[in-house]
Amino acid sequence: MWAANPRLGLLVSGARLAPPIVRVPRLGWVVRDPSLIRALLVDHRSTSLLGEGGVGHLWSQVLGDWVDELFDGRGHHSLRTRARDLFTDAAARELVGPAAQPVVAVLHSRLRAGQPVDVADLARVLVGRIVVAMLGLDPAALAPGTGTTAGGHPSADGWDVYRHVFGRGEELAALALGTQSDTTLSDSTVEQARSILLELTAGVPEAYRSSPESTLLGRCRTLGVTEQEATGLASLLLVAGTETAASAISRTAALLADTGQAARLSAASGPHRDALVEAAVREGLRVTTPAPVIGRHVTDDVRVGGRRLRAGDRVLALTYVANTAPGALDLDRPYLPENRHLWFGAGRHLCLGAPVAREELRRMVGALADAGPWTVVEREPARGVLIPTYRRLVVGPS
Ligand code: HEM
Structure with missing residues (x-):
């Protein structure tokens, strides 16, 4: 947390000692209590992710005001409803299984062969493969010059x-560093963001025209979502669906090793092993809470936790602080109703990709569990990033 962004480290440490909801000069309302956070996130009459303080404000400056309708207006409800079947547990299994298989195989076979492997690197590859498959993009169009052949087959190292x-x-997400006290971006930041997005979404028009309905862009076409809207959605997924999931994977692996619980996973088998993997997924998501802060703009006066929030105020919901308060990662920890899914947000913006993220984590933790006893041999945190994570997390047989 400190390596990613020292200001975030400071905010998180300070908030642990602060009241459940407190007004902080320049930041706005800082909330660390899980029930109060949930109450605010589900209160769509009084809070919005559009407007100063919310992530929608960042997107509308980069993509244009038209995204407001898609990200928090009637278009949002309609799109979520009509794309629901693409984001079920079953759809996530179908998507993640084939895309994850080669990555999981490398993790498993290297550890079995007694060789070290960088889980952080494999996590980045895995989430990249999945978001590309989900959208139906042609990998060759995404990064000309990286040597990947059409169809996504690896060239040099893969x-x-x-x-x-x-x-x-x-890089795009890192442009939002420092927006905790002001979500207005400078012209040059907007320009940088646009040029990254232009590159990342270069293959969207083609995928929108020709991908099957089982992909998100193909579905957008048949639903009558315009190409411009589909490009906005692809931009959102390419950011929202990658860093968070990769962070959860590598940090969960590190926490399993650091707390001595990796050995327990490796020793288990059958239904007991499956139950432990499920517990590791849930606890890993709770303890890492890869989106540590959720911002909101107050649209209507509202009372929360005995305080009066006024229209125009901003809110920083510290989900990381709320979710880690019950304690460290513990495979025996019972279900915590207060924190339920809060790592995925709450209310109408509850993470659309939650089943995908859980399946990605399940596959990687499962592969680690099946590869025999392992330990972390080398680690390096990522610096200057929006989502705290490891740059390198090399694990090897123990
Ligand atoms: C561990 C991994 C993940 C975490 C912790 C996470 C967390 C979150 C959170 C907290 C939100 C709510 C933001 C808010 O209310 O302002 C959110 C929204 C969203 N997430 Fe995730 N996410 C993860 C993975 C993914 C994946 C894999 C995808 C897609 C493949 C995805 C797609 C989305 C989308 C589209 C939204 C916006 C939903 C809406 O506004 O209706 N996320 N995510």
Whole structure:
């Protein structure tokens, strides 16, 4: 957390000692209590992700005001409703299974062969592969020059195109560093964001025209979502669906090793192993909470936790602080109703990709569990990034 962004480290540490909801000069309302966070996120009459303080404000400056309707207006409800079947648990299994298989195989076979492997790197490749498959993009069109052949088959070492997609998404998200106190972007930041997005979404028109309905862009076409809207949605997914999931994977792996619970996973088998993997997925998501802060703009006066929030105020919901308060990663920890899914937000913006993210984590943790005892041999945090994560997390047999 500190390496990613020292200001975030400071905010998180300070908030642990602060009241459940407190007004902080320049930041606005800082909320760390899970029930209050949930109450605010589900209160769509009084809060919005559009307007100063919300992530929609960032997107509308980069893509244009038209995204407001798609990200929090009637278009949002309509699109979520009509694309629902693409984001079920079953659809996530179908999507993630084939896209993850070669990556999981590398993780498993290297560890089995007694060789070290960088889980952080494989996590970046995995999430890149999945978002590209989900959208129906042609990997060759995404990063010309990285040596990937049409069809997404690896060239040199394999998956540079996905590393490239991830890296550009990470660069884009990093442009939002420092927006905790003001979500208004400078002209040059908007320009940089636009040029990254132009590159990342270069293959969208073709995928929109020709991808099957089982892909998100193909579905957009048949639903009558315009090409411009589909490009906005693709932009959102290329960022929202990559860094968060990769962070959860590598940090969960590190936490399993650091708390001595990796060995327990490796020793388990059958239904007990499956139950432990599920617990590791849930606890990993809770303890890492890869989106540590959710911002909102107050649209109507509202009372929360005994405080009066006024229209025009901004809110920083510290989900990381709320979710980590119950304690460290523990495979025996019972279900925590107060924190339920709060790592995926709440209300109408509850993470659309939650089943995909859980399946990605399940596959990687499952592969680690099946590869025999392992330990972390080398690690390096990522610096200057929006979503805290590891740059390198090398694991090897123990
Ligand atoms: C561990 C991984 C992930 C975490 C922790 C996470 C977290 C979140 C959170 C907290 C939100 C709500 C933001 C808000 O209310 O302002 C959100 C929204 C969203 N997420 Fe995720 N996410 C993850 C993975 C993914 C994946 C894999 C995808 C897609 C493949 C995805 C797609 C989305 C989309 C489209 C939204 C916007 C939903 C809306 O506004 O209706 N996320 N995510």
